[in-house]
Amino acid sequence: MTAGGTVKGDLASEDERKGTVQRVLDVIGVLAEATEPISVGEAAQKLNLAPSTAHRFLNLLCREGFAVHLAASRRYTGGP
Numbered sequence: 001m002t003a004g005g006t007v008k009g010d011l012a013s014e015d016e017r018k019g020t021v022q023r024v025l026d027v028i029g030v031l032a033e034a035t036e037p038i039s040v041g042e043a044a045q046k047l048n049l050a051p052s053t054a055h056r057f058l059n060l061l062c063r064e065g066f067a068v069h070l071a072a073s074r075r076y077t078g079g080p
Contacts, residue, residue, distance in 0.1 A: 037075035
């Protein structure tokens, strides 16, 4: 608790409060809205994620069948 009586977490931005599940759903949303395959960097930038986090989420989505990795272009698209 801070001197003003608020809990420190109350001042966190919306992005900081999002849980992992919501962030993965956000990645699915970006893939669904994309008109062409996107790179890890593009996904990270659109969602304000670290590139390593975007890469981990995209790989998870590929393993689970929600996304496809296009190895030749190093880009991702929505699932099959």
